[in-house]
Amino acid sequence: MKYERFEQLSVWQTGIDLSVKLFALTEDRSFRFRGDIANQLQRAGLSVPNNIAEGFERGTREELITFLYYARGSAGEVRSILCVCERLVAFAHLKSEISDLKSLAESTSRQLRAWADSLQNSDIRGQRYLTDRSRSMYKQRESTQQFLAGLKATVAANIEKRNEERRN
Numbered sequence: 001m002k003y004e005r006f007e008q009l010s011v012w013q014t015g016i017d018l019s020v021k022l023f024a025l026t027e028d029r030s031f032r033f034r035g036d037i038a039n040q041l042q043r044a045g046l047s048v049p050n051n052i053a054e055g056f057e058r059g060t061r062e063e064l065i066t067f068l069y070y071a072r073g074s075a076g077e078v079r080s081i082l083c084v085c086e087r088l089v090a091f092a093h094l095k096s097e098i099s100d101l102k103s104l105a106e107s108t109s110r111q112l113r114a115w116a117d118s119l120q121n122s123d124i125r126g127q128r129y130l131t132d133r134s135r136s137m138y139k140q141r142e143s144t145q146q147f148l149a150g151l152k153a154t155v156a157a158n159i160e161k162r163n164e165e166r167r168n
Helices: 010-025 037-058 061-087 089-120 132-167
Strands: none
Touching: 010 037, 010 061, 010 089, 037 061, 037 089, 061 089
């Protein structure tokens, strides 16, 4: 699937969920008078979807990859802060929420890494470099791959059908 807007990206949506849940967590009274930990957690959480959005809008594969790694770094920062919170007695009653948020941040990080890896192996340089000719070539290649996949499935089905007939 080709994404036209960053809002369509599941990893961006996951990043938004992470941010919203972090804001909800930091509403707990335990975050009062604990320095700037709530603000830092909120800012790190917001950095995840914001970096995804910024990279997506930049228009080049290289910049997108760079911003995906910034987003990964922010997800790591969220996990690190949550690890500190886990060790503070003041947050003991939030243990389950903190654990869930660490898992969500880690899942987000894995998604970002997988996307960055796939982009690094892509021959598409990004929207900024697309011309009518390169778009046409990309669509033709995609169409060819779909045709070959369909052909392969048809051949496999025919072989299976023949094997079934032979067994009967």
